[in-house]
Amino acid sequence: MSSAAIAARDLAAGYDGARIWQGATFEIAQGEFIAVLGPNGAGKSTLFRIILGLLRPAAGSLQVLGGAPRRGDARIGYVPQRRTIDVDLPVRGRDLVKLGVDGHRLGIEVPGPARVAADRRVAEAIHAVRADAYADRRVGRLSGGEQQRLSLAQALVGKPEILLLDEPLASLDLRNQIGMAALVADLARQQGLTVLLIAHDVNPLLNLIDRVLYVAHGQTAIGKPGEMITSETLTRLYGAEVEVLRDRHGHLYVVGLEDEIAHPHGAAP
Amino acid sequence: MAAPTILLLAPPYFGWDVVRDLQELFRYPFMQHAYAAATLVAIVAGAIGYFVVLRGSSFAAHALSHIGFAGATGAVLLGVSPLAGLLVFTGGAGAAMGWLGGRRLRGQDVVIGIVLAWTLGLGVLFIALYSGNVQAAFAILFGEILGISVTDVQVTAIAAAITVVALAVLYRPLLFASVDEEVAEARGVPVQALSIIFMLVLAVAVSEAVQVVGVLLIFSLIVTPAAIAERLVARPLRALILSAALALLFAWSGLTIAYYLPYPVSFFITSIAFFSYLAVRGVLALRGRAAV
Numbered sequence: 351m352s353s354a355a356i357a358a359r360d361l362a363a364g365y366d367g368a369r370i371w372q373g374a375t376f377e378i379a380q381g382e383f384i385a386v387l388g389p390n391g392a393g394k395s396t397l398f399r400i401i402l403g404l405l406r407p408a409a410g411s412l413q414v415l416g417g418a419p420r421r422g423d424a425r426i427g428y429v430p431q432r433r434t435i436d437v438d439l440p441v442r443g444r445d446l447v448k449l450g451v452d453g454h455r456l457g458i459e460v461p462g463p464a465r466v467a468a469d470r471r472v473a474e475a476i477h478a479v480r481a482d483a484y485a486d487r488r489v490g491r492l493s494g495g496e497q498q499r500l501s502l503a504q505a506l507v508g509k510p511e512i513l514l515l516d517e518p519l520a521s522l523d524l525r526n527q528i529g530m531a532a533l534v535a536d537l538a539r540q541q542g543l544t545v546l547l548i549a550h551d552v553n554p555l556l557n558l559i560d561r562v563l564y565v566a567h568g569q570t571a572i573g574k575p576g577e578m579i580t581s582e583t584l585t586r587l588y589g590a591e592v593e594v595l596r597d598r599h600g601h602l603y604v605v606g607l608e609d610e611i612a613h614p615h616g617a618a619p
Numbered sequence: 620m621a622a623p624t625i626l627l628l629a630p631p632y633f634g635w636d637v638v639r640d641l642q643e644l645f646r647y648p649f650m651q652h653a654y655a656a657a658t659l660v661a662i663v664a665g666a667i668g669y670f671v672v673l674r675g676s677s678f679a680a681h682a683l684s685h686i687g688f689a690g691a692t693g694a695v696l697l698g699v700s701p702l703a704g705l706l707v708f709t710g711g712a713g714a715a716m717g718w719l720g721g722r723r724l725r726g727q728d729v730v731i732g733i734v735l736a737w738t739l740g741l742g743v744l745f746i747a748l749y750s751g752n753v754q755a756a757f758a759i760l761f762g763e764i765l766g767i768s769v770t771d772v773q774v775t776a777i778a779a780a781i782t783v784v785a786l787a788v789l790y791r792p793l794l795f796a797s798v799d800e801e802v803a804e805a806r807g808v809p810v811q812a813l814s815i816i817f818m819l820v821l822a823v824a825v826s827e828a829v830q831v832v833g834v835l836l837i838f839s840l841i842v843t844p845a846a847i848a849e850r851l852v853a854r855p856l857r858a859l860i861l862s863a864a865l866a867l868l869f870a871w872s873g874l875t876i877a878y879y880l881p882y883p884v885s886f887f888i889t890s891i892a893f894f895s896y897l898a899v900r901g902v903l904a905l906r907g908r909a910a911v
Binding site for chain 1: 789799
């Protein structure tokens with residue numbers, strides 16, 4: 351089907367002989383909000399790198415916006431998993447966002463109408479993520495949540511159709527996780543974006559996402575959160591006894607995979 | 620052999636008459652050449668220094684200059700221009716480091732340290748083989764700004780033009796790759812190739828700067844002005860320009876003071892750079908944080 355934003359058919363990731371996962375067949379429609387879940391080291395970021403055209407699939411086919419993935423595709427906005435930014439990095443938040451407009455072009459920016467237009471787009475993107483108050487401070491001195499918002503603005507400023515967010519909620523406190531997730535959902539709805547968001551905890555996302563994509567133990571599976579995050583499905587997916595509990599607020603708790611899910615910063619296998 | 624200092628026949632004029640001061644400073648061709656070379660080298664060193672500090676490649680820059688020492692002494696031994704030897708050795712080493720360091724590899728500094736130690740030993744061997752010319756080695760180590768010929772100035776001008784043009788062309792993708800490597804890569808910036816090209820441009824800049832401050836003191840023109848600029852200014856292009864301006868200020872004032880006092884130029888340039896850095900850090904610490 352050509353209207354899908356991302357369509358994978360029997361896709362596999364990895365290198366000769368050593369597959370990270372395989373047999374991934376799924377279609378993600380334009381405008382869908384997908385949470386990508388799974389244990390550390392299962393290959394969630396690898397999926398992003400394949401979509402971005404940075405990594406070749408080991409097998410199978412992948413269509414991104416109707417064509418083969420290609421590196422530098424401006425229709426994809428990307429926020430990689432962040433390590434801490436150097437406190438002294440001599441760059442303002444606004445400069446970081448600006449790189450999303452023209453950072454890939456050669457030369458020095460020259461004054462003129464193009465620059466004015468670029469500055470306006472940067473200001474709009476900063477405003478859209480509500481980062482106006484601190485966009486002119488050095489990025490290294492901002493909090494993790496503030497840095498994440500500016501990274502999101504950088505990804506949005508290129509007016510993408512697909513947004514790939516690698517653990518944007520990691521290292522945020524619960525209140526900020528909820529705020530960030532709601533912001534992404536808002537922007538996605540306003541701009542008709544297809545969003546894939548890698549997360550460890552699905553709870554802040556439960557009411558916002560359309561489907562979840564699991565990448566676990568060498569395979570992938572996609573479906574509605576209510577169908578996917580159940581004791582039966584996860585037990586089958588992980589090949590281990592897993593129990594999903596639901597509290598009276600509707601929050602889900604996955605029991606039996608503490609080493610893989612409950613400790614987001616645990617060692618990768 | 621003593622350090623190169625300025626020895627004049629008559630005591631130079633120095634006073635409130637600025638025009639006469641300038642006439643005095645530019646009276647001798649060697650000073651004219653020195654100012655010309657120092658100007659070119661400072662602009663290049665300050666500008667590329669911005670990226671050196673931003674990318675955390677200070678140690679690589681330092682290592683390049685030491686590796687250049689072996690190249691320069693080897694060239695002297697072969698009877699060719701030290702600058703040619705510098706360019707060949709720093710260029711080769713720069714390309715290798717850029718290739719290794721496209722991603723900041725853990726342990727890369729150890730490899731660089733091991734290679735630079737060996738090349739210093741190689742330099743010592745070349746000096747020993749070329750018995751009799753300790754002065755050449757001294758000039759390479761500590762700079763020979765006062766002994767620069769018209770040809771040297773011309774070669775420096777060409778090298779400076781190449782590096783400035785290269786930096787201007789690469790400016791935005793280099794900034795992107797330095798600040799945000801993963802996103803830059805995803806947006807199609809060839810980060811690995813850029814890393815190699817940057818190290819080659821740095822190799823040319825280092826080779827030039829050696830003439831003025833020597834391989835041991837290269838930090839004072841490449842790293843110190845940029846480190847100060849990046850603490851004072853957060854806008855990339857402004858910080859880069861400030862860095863070049865500071866390098867120019869350090870080089871000019873060092874040269875000027877050395878004209879009147881019987882001590883080496885490199886000492887003044889490095890001291891002015893060092894104390895400026897201390898002063899800036901001190902003021903910023905008193906204010907509690909870096910300026911925006």
